[in-house]
Amino acid sequence: MTALVETIGPDQAATPSLDAIWSDEPGIPGFLATVDHKRIAIRYLVTAVAFLMLGGVEAMVIRAQLAGPNGTVVGPETYNRIMTMHGTTMIFLFNTPVFAGFGNYLVPLMIGAREMAFPRVNAFSYWVYVLSGLFLYSSFTFSQVPDGGWFAYTPLTSSAYSPGIGLDLWAMGVVFLGISTTAGGINFAVTILRMRAPGMTLNRLPLFCWSILTMSFMIIFALPAITLAGLLLELDRAFGMRFFDPAGGGDPLLYQHLFWIWGHPEVYILFIPATGIISMIVATFTRVKIVGYHLVVAALVATGFISFGLWVHHMFATGVPLLVTSFFSAASLVVAIPSGVQIFAWLATMIRGRVIFEVPMLFAIGFVVTFVIGGMTGVMVGVVPFDQQVTDSYFVVAHFHYVLIGGTVFPAFAGLHYWFPKAVGRMPSRRLGIWSFWLTFVGTQVTFFPQHLLGLAGMPRRIWTYPADTGWGPGNLWSSVGSVILGIGLLLSVIAFALAWRRGPRAGADPWGGESLEWSIASPPPPYNFAGIPVVRSDAPMWDQEDAPEVITAIDAEDLTIPAHGHHRAVLTSVLDAADADVVSMPHPSLTPLALAVGLTTGCAAIVAASWMLGVAALAIIVVSFVRWHDGSGS
Secondary structure, three states, X not given: OOOOOEEEOOOHHHHHHHHHHHOOOOHHHHHHHOOOHHHHHHHHHHHHHHHHHHHHHHHHHHHHHHXXXXXXXXXXXXXXXXXXXXXXXXXXXXXXXXHHHHHHHHHHHHHOOOOXXXXXXXXXXXXXXXXXXXXXXXXXXXXXOOOOOOOOOOOOOOOOOOOOOHHHHHHHHHHHHHHHHHHHHHHHHHXXXXXXXXXXXXXXXXXXXXXXHHHHHHHHHHHHHHHHHHHHHHHHHHHOOOOOOHHHOOOXXXXXXXXXXXXXXXXXXHHHHHHHHHHHHHHHOOOOOOOOHHHHHHHHHHHHHHHHHOHHHHOHHHOOOHHHHHHHHHHHHHOHHHHHHHHHHHHHHHHHOOOOOOHHHHHHHHHHHHHHHHHHHHHHHOOHHHHHHHOOEHHXXXXXHHHHHHHHHHHHHXXXXXXXXXXXXXXXXXXXXXXXXXXXXXHHHHHHHHHHHHHHOXXXXXXXXXXXXXXXXXXXXXXXXXXXXXXXXXXXXXXXXXXXXXXXXXXXXXXXXXOOHHHHOOOOOOOOOOOOEEEOOOOOOOOOOOOOOOOOOOOOHHHHHOOHHHOEEEEEOOOOOOOOOEEEEEOOOOOHHHHHHHHHHHHHHHHHHOOHHHHHHHHHHHHHHHHHHHHOOOO
């Protein structure tokens, strides 16, 4: 199939000068200072997978402890710490960042742009992410690991009941990470709205970009709640401000409201970009466009809106008035409708086309099956009487993991297998990928389906052991065996990627026959992405061809080739119709984002350690970084 791609700007003869303009310095200086969205995205993905493996090891410890009654693998204190760090790692350090990695890599390529809207903000977001993860895991160094659960409910996490600095590290780490995620959300929104290639109107935007745009606005509105919750918790612990202490006029339920105002949209913040990945893969491996494109877009946006009306769904057992719970219960049921629209669109697309069972498509099908099971149990716990019966039981644990593994791990690995050839230029092993899928899929079902039955049999969540006469032993043994299968399955994919990184077969520009613009350029893409800016007149530019392409002359080729003041050059277009193109200068590589992230890390450490000297050092680093950032001298 021929690409509907015209170019404005330099032809391929100008590539050497573009390489000189856009390439980073070699070695460590270039590594630390880069603002190339592709290099940053690969770091996001590698770091997120590393945290996934770390969280997986913690999960294996939990399952080893619970494999049989009266387990002695770890004690109760260690178990609480491992459980807290497992949940924190998976929710904060893997789930959201892995989709930020996909967005960073793919959005500019899919919309025909050379870079993200705010390249230094992009680099800053990554450095804050990785430093916040190291900040949280530094708790092992001090033997002060947080142990209040990944949700850190008060009053358990107040200084009276959880002394030490473990929960301080958790609270400041969450605040720190919230800064990174919010900055990334703003960057994605501006990039998609203002940097699309000429002709790429909103109704031609790839579904993955629609999902990232929806996710971005959700992040902007949802993240302040969890950032505020962490900040108030730390102010309470460090300065005795008593926001959550009833004796001081506070309310412990305030924390739960703040946490879940973020927490339930967060489930869909993860689910929505996952569906964008699945939509791109299903279209490619059925060789037809997604059925009901406009309905799918409407479903994405509707899911984003409705998800903000669900948070009390997690608080039905806290004494909330029944009239209030009825509204949140209704919203919990209604949100299944737009989710179902997308699932039926994928199924209709598969029926309409001819399914090609490559590894990415297998993971996509595994996502549909697993997420539907999780969605069905989600509707069940959205009904107040049933929720009252299974609250704080292992039924909720099973539901939660079906949704998150089905909604994040399967689509993430589908996307990794799908776009790995584009990012690296080499094909991962198909045989290892198929083994990885089947072991991951079977391991997921064997691990978590028995937990539904354990919950219905009365097994509470967050317990570190149980007596033999409960009858919970066989279900827990099956669950623990399944976790080993699941872990091996995911590890095989990681091994496949590692082997292919240097030695895999070479991939062409479009090894899968994809429909969107990223497949129109070399694999891996050059630093500048596009030698000329593409002009798009189709929602599947790699599959459609027009007989009379327009010629865009509004942008001088020299404006895109020769940078002003040493800066890179990119194109801005209008929000709705991607017209009225204009050329803008982009920031060059800089160490300033890293310096600012280090300054914020130092500030968090100063609060936890109650050290005014660290605080002064942090303030100095932050001020200098801001000055250099804005005067353009940061390098």
